[in-house]
Structure formats: structure tokens, C-alpha cells
Amino acid sequence: MTEKRNILFVGDPHGDFDPVISAVKKYQPEAVILLGDYDLKKPLQDYIQEIIGKTKIWWIPGNHDFEPPEHHHNLFTSQLAGQNLHLNVVEIAGLRIAGLGGIFLGRVWYPPYSPKWRSKKHFLQVSSLHNESSELSLKYQSAIWHDEWAQLKKLKADILVTHEAPKSHKHGFIAIDQLAEAMGVKQVFHGHLHEHYTAKIRKGIKVVGVRNAKVVDLLGVEV
Ligand SMILES: [Zn+2]
Numbered sequence: 614m615t616e617k618r619n620i621l622f623v624g625d626p627h628g629d630f631d632p633v634i635s636a637v638k639k640y641q642p643e644a645v646i647l648l649g650d651y652d653l654k655k656p657l658q659d660y661i662q663e664i665i666g667k668t669k670i671w672w673i674p675g676n677h678d679f680e681p682p683e684h685h686h687n688l689f690t691s692q693l694a695g696q697n698l699h700l701n702v703v704e705i706a707g708l709r710i711a712g713l714g715g716i717f718l719g720r721v722w723y724p725p726y727s728p729k730w731r732s733k734k735h736f737l738q739v740s741s742l743h744n745e746s747s748e749l750s751l752k753y754q755s756a757i758w759h760d761e762w763a764q765l766k767k768l769k770a771d772i773l774v775t776h777e778a779p780k781s782h783k784h785g786f787i788a789i790d791q792l793a794e795a796m797g798v799k800q801v802f803h804g805h806l807h808e809h810y811t812a813k814i815r816k817g818i819k820v821v822g823v824r825n826a827k828v829v830d831l832l833g834v835e836v
Contacts, residue, residue, distance in 0.1 A: 617831045619643045619706040622774065622802045624809075624823035625650035625675060630660045636828040636836050637664040643706040644668055646698070648804030648823055649675025649714055649776040653687035671696045671705060673714030675776040675805060679755040700761055702770045711770035711796055713757065716777055716805070717786055721756035724788035728759035762788060766795045773798045776805045781812035781820040790814050802829070809835060 618640040623633045627650055637645060645668055651657065657672075658665060670693055679685050688694075698712025721736075722728035730736040733749055741747055757777070773793050778785035779801055793801050793814070800819045807825040811833045814820055821833035828836050 617834075618836065620708065620710075620831055621645045621836065622821070622823055622829050623647045624827050624829075625677075625804045625807065625825045626652070626660075627677070627825055628652045628654070628660075629826040632826050632828050634661065634663050637668050640830075640836060642668055645670055645828075646705070646710065646712075646774055646802070647672040648774060648802065649673050650677040650804060650825075651675070651684070651688060652677055653684050653691075656687045657691035657693050665692075669696075669705065671698050671703070671710070671712075673697065673699050673712040673774055673776060674755070675714065676716040676755050678714075679751040682751060685751055685754075698774060700765050702768050708772055709770040711765065711768060711773045711798065713762070713765060713773065713775045713777075713789070713792065715755050715757045717788070718752070718756040721753065722759045722762075724786045730758070732760040733758055757788075762792060766792055768796060770796045770798050771800075773801045775801060775803045778803045778806055778822060779814055779820055781814050782806055782808070782810075782822060790818075793818050800831075800833075802833075 621642045678688050699714040702709050702711045717723050779789035780787050794816050802821045808822045809824040810822045812820045823829050830836050
């Protein structure tokens with residue numbers, strides 16, 4: 614059994630990284646996982662310099678990490694750019710952790726409704742027919758795309774971290790429950806809604822909502 618504070622999960626910092634810095638100093642976890650919405654006015658490493666090298670730092674993007682472009686730049690070109698868990702499964706402290714960042718956007722896919730586009734490629738092909746930009750805007754980059762979700766769904770993991778909530782929350786989405794179930798995870802940790810709670814969804818999967826800037830352990834307890 615992994616020690617309960619081997620991995621810590623951090624809710625939407627929105628510029629406040631003090632709680633995660635204190636928690637790392639106090640508990641010395643093997644890894645911390647940031648659940649999105651950083652509001653970075655400078656590169657990510659500048660906020661968390663004190664804990665870089667003391668623990669492994671992983672993250673997923675939230676909806677606030679694409680606009681304005683400076684927020685996007687300060688995350689996606691930071692020293693920690695390679696630690697993005699979005700659409701990946703990585704072994705962290707002996708557990709397979711899957712990540713899904715971003716949000717459901719009406720113009721891309723808003724479950725349980727059908728996706729508007731099959732893929733980013735499909736969207737760009739149609740846009741180019743109308744002489745529109747051949748690049749995906751940051752807004753569209755912040756979306757959860759159906760084909761990428763479907764690809765992730767084929768993988769297996771122990772824990773899923775997301776920005777959006779599953780149906781355990783009234784503002785959650787069934788597509789997160791479906792993803793968790795298909796991947797065989799035991800737990801889901803999510804941010805975005807600034808609420809701390811634990812709940813169970815189908816297959817006995819435990820969901821932990823993490824408050825803004827707050828830190829929880831593997832049992833979902835705030836530290
Ligand atoms: Zn958010």
C-alpha cells in the first residue's frame with residue numbers, strides 16, 4: 614500500500630502556490646499533481662522554485678491556462694512543460710496516473726450531446742474550406758475533443774486526474790464517469806469547481822473534489 618501522502622493533489626491555484634509549497638516541505642511527498650487553473654503571470658517554475666528538485670511535479674491544464682495567451686505561454690513553455698499529464702498515463706510513485714485537462718466546450722463537445730467535430734483535424738479541414746485559420750485557437754485547444762477522450766479510454770490506470778468533474782458533482786459530466794470506468798481506475802481527483810468532497814460513482818470508483826489552492830492526500834483528506 615502506497616503511503617497516503619506519497620502523492621499530493623493540488624486544486625486550482627489561481628496564482629496561490631503557498632499551500633502546495635508548505636505541504637511539500639511538511640510531508641515530502643514523492644510527487645505532487647496540479648489539477649489546472651494556474652493564472653500564471655510569470656513562468657510556472659518562478660512560483661514553485663522552492664520545491665523544484667524536492668518532489669516530482671506533474672500537472673494538467675485547466676480552462677484558465679489558455680487565455681490570455683501569456684497564461685498559456687507561462688505554462689506550456691515553462692521548465693515544467695514536459696510534466697503535462699493530459700492524455701497520458703504515467704507511473705508515479707508506483708501508481709499509474711492518467712490525466713485529462715481542459716473542459717467541455719459547447720462548440721466542440723458537450724456531453725451527453727454528440728460531438729460537433731470528429732477531431733481537431735476534421736475541424737481544421739472544414740475551417741480551411743471556409744478560408745479560416747489553419748491553426749487551432751487557444752480557446753479550441755482548451756477543449757476536450759471526443760477522439761482524444763476515446764483514445765485515452767483504451768488505456769488502463771489506477772487514478773484519473775481531471776479538471777472537469779464526473780457526475781458525482783451537479784456540474785459534472787457523464788463522459789468523465791465513462792472514462793474512469795473504462796480505464797479501470799479506483800479514484801478520480803478533479804479541480805475546477807473549488808469544492809472539497811468525496812463521493813462514489815459506478816463500479817465503486819471514489820471521486821475527490823479538491824478546493825482551489827488546497828492540497829489533498831491519496832485518501833482525499835485535506836492536509
Ligand atoms: Zn477551471
